[in-house]
Amino acid sequence: MESPFKIIQGGMGVGVSNWVLAQSVARQGQLGVISGTGIAAVLARRLQSGDVDGHFRRAFDAFPYQNIAQRVWNRYFVPGGVKTKTPFKLTPMPMIRFSRALEELTVLAAFAEVFLAKDGHSGPIGINLLEKVQPPTIPTLFGAMLAGVDYVLMGAGIPRFIPGVLDALARGESASLKVDVEGSESGESFVCQFNPADFIARNGDPVQAAAPLLKRPSFFAIVSSATLALTLARKSNGRIDGFIVETSAAGGHNAPPRGPMQLSANGEPVYGPRDAADLVKIAEIGLPFYLAGGFATSAQLDWALGQGAAGIQVGTAFAFCRESGIRDDLKQQVLATVASGQATVFTDPQASPTGFPFKVVALPETMSDPGKYLQRERKCDLGYLRKIYKRPDGTPGYRCAAEPVADYVAKGGREEDTIGRKCLCNALFATIGLGQIDAQGTPETAIVTAGDDVVNIKQYLQPGQRSYSSADVLNQILSR
Numbered sequence: 001m002e003s004p005f006k007i008i009q010g011g012m013g014v015g016v017s018n019w020v021l022a023q024s025v026a027r028q029g030q031l032g033v034i035s036g037t038g039i040a041a042v043l044a045r046r047l048q049s050g051d052v053d054g055h056f057r058r059a060f061d062a063f064p065y066q067n068i069a070q071r072v073w074n075r076y077f078v079p080g081g082v083k084t085k086t087p088f089k090l091t092p093m094p095m096i097r098f099s100r101a102l103e104e105l106t107v108l109a110a111f112a113e114v115f116l117a118k119d120g121h122s123g124p125i126g127i128n129l130l131e132k133v134q135p136p137t138i139p140t141l142f143g144a145m146l147a148g149v150d151y152v153l154m155g156a157g158i159p160r161f162i163p164g165v166l167d168a169l170a171r172g173e174s175a176s177l178k179v180d181v182e183g184s185e186s187g188e189s190f191v192c193q194f195n196p197a198d199f200i201a202r203n204g205d206p207v208q209a210a211a212p213l214l215k216r217p218s219f220f221a222i223v224s225s226a227t228l229a230l231t232l233a234r235k236s237n238g239r240i241d242g243f244i245v246e247t248s249a250a251g252g253h254n255a256p257p258r259g260p261m262q263l264s265a266n267g268e269p270v271y272g273p274r275d276a277a278d279l280v281k282i283a284e285i286g287l288p289f290y291l292a293g294g295f296a297t298s299a300q301l302d303w304a305l306g307q308g309a310a311g312i313q314v315g316t317a318f319a320f321c322r323e324s325g326i327r328d329d330l331k332q333q334v335l336a337t338v339a340s341g342q343a344t345v346f347t348d349p350q351a352s353p354t355g356f357p358f359k360v361v362a363l364p365e366t367m368s369d370p371g372k373y374l375q376r377e378r379k380c381d382l383g384y385l386r387k388i389y390k391r392p393d394g395t396p397g398y399r400c401a402a403e404p405v406a407d408y409v410a411k412g413g414r415e416e417d418t419i420g421r422k423c424l425c426n427a428l429f430a431t432i433g434l435g436q437i438d439a440q441g442t443p444e445t446a447i448v449t450a451g452d453d454v455v456n457i458k459q460y461l462q463p464g465q466r467s468y469s470s471a472d473v474l475n476q477i478l479s480r
């Protein structure tokens with residue numbers, strides 16, 4: 001069957017592909033995708049910023065369990081927004097066992113983002129999640145499914161057990177997900193669990209105590225090799241509906257090169273021919289696939305279609321358009337450096353606490369500046385990228401290589417793993433204008449990620465314009 005769209009607007013965390021961007025793309029007939037990464041803290045901070053246009057109030061009013069919605073609203077909404085220089089109230093950090101408060105916030109956050117993205121049109125909407133960030137996954141998917149999400153897209157790991165989670169939630173059943181725990185032995189398992197009926201019972205309304213049957217969204221796995229695509233197609237615990245095949249030119253995290261990591265003279269991972277996915281093998285699987293990473297032109301789209309792909313996934317071009325969540329001043333700076341031919345993107349092998357290479361745009365006053373990086377006092381208060389490890393007493397512990405070095409080492413982490421690690425959580429929130437401020441009033445510093453394609457974004461600017469829209473991007477790619 002032919003795909004209903006040729007372009008997927010890639011999921012971009014944290015909050016870069018927000019509901020505004022996803023809705024605008026879906027209204028134009030392509031797949032709009034919201035980012036589900038860190039969505040609970042994004043909502044908490046938007047509510048603390050006063051929900052100026054009232055969109056989230058509208059989404060909360062549409063939530064089917066109003067006592068829960070009211071509780072979350074009361075916990076975080078600040079009329080008029082928090083005062084400048086007032087830190088945001090923190091949200092609980094994600095753990096294998098979610099606190100009730102965090103579970104409610106997470107479900108509401110995913111529901112609201114998908115509800116707003118889908119509001120007022122019938123175009124398709126997807127949600128993107130990182131496989132590596134496991135504890136929030138099921139409540140996020142449940143919230144998104146309550147709002148009728150059409151697609152789930154997931155990469156940065158091997159999402160073998162997500163199809164089964166989607167099936168269980170669609171049937172109104174309890175869902176569970178085994179999480180990766182460093183130091184655990186084979187046979188030992190640590191599991192995140194979420195029961196929709198228990199969640200709903202908290203609404204306190206006996207008539208609604210049964211979990212609803214929900215639409216099962218299509219599931220697209222994001223992969224970088226045919227081997228991974230084949231493994232997923234054969235060994236997942238449920239249906240996979242397609243693949244997104246991403247090259248190392250893509251923005252955000254990249255899959256590491258195959259084999260031992262080799263760095264170029266300027267310190268970037270070296271990718272070679274072995275890293276190119278075998279598209280013939282992927283096509284043979286027989287599922288629709290989309291190509292991502294430097295594909296945002298009509299010629300590239302044609303080439304992808306010629307390889308048997310159903311279309312392309314595009315991120316960078318949308319990241320800097322008017323509708324995306326990135327702060328306007330940062331978009332302007334990026335456009336200016338691109339226009340002057342000075343834009344550079346560094347594939348940083350160390351920045352991300354996940355250990356995956358992460359693309360960083362060189363911009364003054366951001367975390368790409370070594371001085372800014374060294375100035376920041378390490379702390380970990382969002383916790384989305386923490387790895388779970390087994391403590392000596394057998395219980396799960398949580399550590400992040402970007403947290404204070406002494407804390408990380410005290411938790412059994414290796415000091416050398418902390419070198420060059422950046423707190424992507426706090427930096428990425430600063431990038432979308434929701435950065436934390438410390439007690440002295442110092443704001444967190446932003447970090448901008450983009451793909452190698454960033455050097456081409458000036459093509460979307462109409463003559464005399466200083467910004468461009470998602471329509472400019474789509475028109476350019478779809479023009480023949």
Ligand SMILES: Cc1cc2nc3c(=O)[nH]c(=O)nc-3n(C[C@H](O)[C@H](O)[C@H](O)COP(=O)(O)O)c2cc1C
Nearest residue numbers: 010011012013250251252292293294314315316451
């Ligand atoms: C700012 C930005 C943030 C991104 N964040 C994510 C993410 O959270 N999860 C993900 O799977 N991909 C992420 N990506 C990758 C995109 O979804 C998409 O696959 C990629 O951008 C396509 O390549 P391109 O950047 O050359 O267009 C991100 C990309 C950008 C530019």
